[in-house]
Amino acid sequence: MTISPGRRLLWRAWPWIKFGGGVALGVLALWVVAGRRGELSGASHYLSHLRWPWLAGAAVVELGSFVAFAVVQNRLLGAGGVIMPLGRLIGVTLAATAIANSIPAGPLVSSVFAFRQYGRYGADRALAGWTLGAVFVTAAVSLALLAGAGLAIAGAEGANLDLVGVTAGVLVAAVVLGVLFVQRRVAVWLVTGVIQLSSRWLRWPQGDVVIRIDSIVVRLTAVTLTGRRIVSAVGWGLANWILDCGCLALSFVALGLGVPWKGLLLAYGAGQLAANLPITPGGLGVVEGSLTVALVAFGGAETSTVAAVLLYRILSFWIELPLGWVTWAVIVLSDRRTEPMPEMSRNSGTAEVSW
DSSP states (O other), X not given: OOOOHHHHHHHHHHHHHHHHHHHHHHHHHHHHHHTTHHHHHHHHHHHTTOOHHHHHHHHHHHHHHHHHHHHHHHHHHXXXXXXXXXHHHHHHHXXXXXXXXXXXXXXXXXXXXXXXXXXXXXXXXXHHHHHHHHHHHHHHHHHHHHHHHHHHHHTHHHHHTTOHHHHHHHHHHHHHHHHHHHOHHHHHHHHHHHHHHXXXXXXXXXXXXXXXXXXXXXXHTTOOOOHHHHHHHHHHHHHHHHHHHHHHHHHHHHTTOOOOHHHHHHHHHHHHHHHTSTTSGGGTTHHHHHHHHHHHHTTOOHHHHHHHHHHXXXXXXXXXXXXXXXXXXXXXXXXXXXXXXXXXXXXXXXOOOOO
């Protein structure tokens, strides 16, 4: 099938167009915020009276969320018989997050980076690709569970924010996605059926491509996802979100403010769902706005809530960017001096965390 030059040009330019649109929306958000100088000046007053021990605690908790996410990847790679050191996975997580949050087509580039890092420790292409998909599913399911818990805690006040339908829909969709992903027979049947139909009606794929795809499908059936491993991965996924939410809670404490516990989980879940919308890099402007609006709706003072949310984003977004890029540089330089590991022989044994 021939692609027209105009369509090819649009396809190549689309990541930059989306990034430019995101930046424009971010500038618009900053312009709107600039019109609320009273709240910002009040927020700066709170930020100038930080409780440093609590701030350090918030930073440690945020780092813990990266560790938990690295353990999720360790558990899922272990399902295919590959052991990747946890320290390396923490570095890959920091670097990939910085890439995803700061460049055009960042999520795609960060996925390629993680894919290659998995391969350096023995994961073949099938397992590395499967792990990326499993990480996404685990994150979606655990975030949906957390948002559902937040909705239950918020009660009637949460219903007034019109988040019941959205949260329930996301929860059901995430659980269905997780079930389909775990049920490999269903996945294999769907993939095989699509390939057969495409080969019959579109005459693609054919020949060696079909054989290669079939070998990948067969390879994925060897991945052992036991019930214990599923619970472990989802549990560490929940730990990732809970620790990140804990950073938000400690941001209130570090400013000498009371934590709006009743609406915290629901507001946090809504903010993270907004962060995953492809609008601005890392949800810049979108997360801050959604968190502030939701927390103020639960009785938080607008000025103090703005200050706490800004402090949380400094710890969880802005500081992470230079730290992640430095980590990326260290990993790249290290990779140039070492040879990748050969693909490991696959087994169904348990792969433990290794430093």
